[in-house]
Amino acid sequence: MSIRSDSPSAQELSSQEQLESYGYKQELKRSVSTLDLLIYGLIFMVPIAPWAIFGTVYNASSGMVPLVYLIGLVAMIFTALAYAQMAKSIPLAGSVFSYVGRGINPTFGFFAGWAILLDYLLVPTLLYVFAAESMIGIFPGSARWIWALIFVAINTVVNLLGITSLKLLNRIFLAIEVVFVVIFVIIAVIALNNGTIPGAEFTTASVWDSSKVTGPLIASALSIAVLSFLGFDGISTLAEESTGGRNSAGKAMIIALFIVAFFFVLQTWLAGALAGGRASFSDSEAGNAFFTLVQAASNSGWATAFFVVNVLAIGIANAMAAQAATSRLLYSMSRDRQLPKFLSTINSRQVPQAAILTVSVLSAILVLFFVGQINLIASLVNFGALFGFMLLHVSVIVHYLGRKKSKNYLLHLVVPVVGFLIIGYVLLNADAAAKIGGIVWLVIGLGVYLYFRWSGRKTPTLGEATADVVPATAERGGL
Numbered sequence: 399m400s401i402r403s404d405s406p407s408a409q410e411l412s413s414q415e416q417l418e419s420y421g422y423k424q425e426l427k428r429s430v431s432t433l434d435l436l437i438y439g440l441i442f443m444v445p446i447a448p449w450a451i452f453g454t455v456y457n458a459s460s461g462m463v464p465l466v467y468l469i470g471l472v473a474m475i476f477t478a479l480a481y482a483q484m485a486k487s488i489p490l491a492g493s494v495f496s497y498v499g500r501g502i503n504p505t506f507g508f509f510a511g512w513a514i515l516l517d518y519l520l521v522p523t524l525l526y527v528f529a530a531e532s533m534i535g536i537f538p539g540s541a542r543w544i545w546a547l548i549f550v551a552i553n554t555v556v557n558l559l560g561i562t563s564l565k566l567l568n569r570i571f572l573a574i575e576v577v578f579v580v581i582f583v584i585i586a587v588i589a590l591n592n593g594t595i596p597g598a599e600f601t602t603a604s605v606w607d608s609s610k611v612t613g614p615l616i617a618s619a620l621s622i623a624v625l626s627f628l629g630f631d632g633i634s635t636l637a638e639e640s641t642g643g644r645n646s647a648g649k650a651m652i653i654a655l656f657i658v659a660f661f662f663v664l665q666t667w668l669a670g671a672l673a674g675g676r677a678s679f680s681d682s683e684a685g686n687a688f689f690t691l692v693q694a695a696s697n698s699g700w701a702t703a704f705f706v707v708n709v710l711a712i713g714i715a716n717a718m719a720a721q722a723a724t725s726r727l728l729y730s731m732s733r734d735r736q737l738p739k740f741l742s743t744i745n746s747r748q749v750p751q752a753a754i755l756t757v758s759v760l761s762a763i764l765v766l767f768f769v770g771q772i773n774l775i776a777s778l779v780n781f782g783a784l785f786g787f788m789l790l791h792v793s794v795i796v797h798y799l800g801r802k803k804s805k806n807y808l809l810h811l812v813v814p815v816v817g818f819l820i821i822g823y824v825l826l827n828a829d830a831a832a833k834i835g836g837i838v839w840l841v842i843g844l845g846v847y848l849y850f851r852w853s854g855r856k857t858p859t860l861g862e863a864t865a866d867v868v869p870a871t872a873e874r875g876g877l
Contacts, residue, residue: 470623
């Protein structure tokens, strides 16, 4: 008989013992420290992410780009806290699929997993398309689809080599990104002190200008900022590979959010100062606005170096992390018999090989379909993540207040309610194409769900094991 994971004694177990108390065997390699989780989350969110979209966000926020990221931090911290609470209680791979499925019920869990699967499947595609578009700027005349497939191949090989290879590359890329952040800070400070760019000066107007701040502007900034912070939730997909305690994934998410927000605000504040108070960037300038400012503050050599680092960070580091997260979600849903069984196949390096290869093939196909449609992919990614986040907030309330009778009303009622309202507002105001595409995706999910129900497959509820998984804890003294 397995322990119910909401019982007091289960809370004293290690993460691996809690996994076994659900009836699952430890199949993935448990070698990811809390520091590794933190690095993984930072790589997923990309500390240099503002470089590529600085001009677009500058125009949308009337030059107050740092304010956009501060608003985003406040908005997403509620969702991060909700993730932390569920990760502490339910240390399973699968992100919201596992949390909502065990926190509310398996039906809600399936649709939460299916919704965020749209996010996780399209994020690598978005990154590959963006990186391929950027490579054309470096190698004019080359084919976009070839670059996209090269990035897919590189990331597939790294993920198939195992979690150790992923951790090593994450550390290398994070070090490179941090070094270039430092270089940019030095370039910007020197340029601002020396008056290199006419009109550029240190100012707080980019953080807050009361004459420009309006309700619609903040609402618009919120939508932009939420997309910028997507990725912290990917930390939860590595829960079954973590060597830390029950709170390691939750701690890593929250710390990663604050660290990446610091990088975002620092870089965009300095870039805003270098912009010299200009009203906006033209459509032709917006895409490369950040690199143009670097060139004006230093020279074209540095601008090119920054551009190359940005492409590699997105096309390899970020996409590699996204591929890893997606494969773990597919693995978890397959293990619970909500997707084809072969997706839960583990190779000798203890990674979900079939799921990784499936993500790679789908990414390659989607890249060919979505080349040149970055805005559409981004809007669909937003829908999938936001819908899953809303169900996550509901699961915190149901799991802790309903099932565990928690008296911590701040963390288990106030935080998820506020988080639900924020995410709901952003989803309500999402692009029409995103909402239509998202609804179509959910309808397809309904068909998949009904098929599996009619075929007799059922997701295990809290404390139950799947029929084909050995209840490992029973072998360890009848726990």
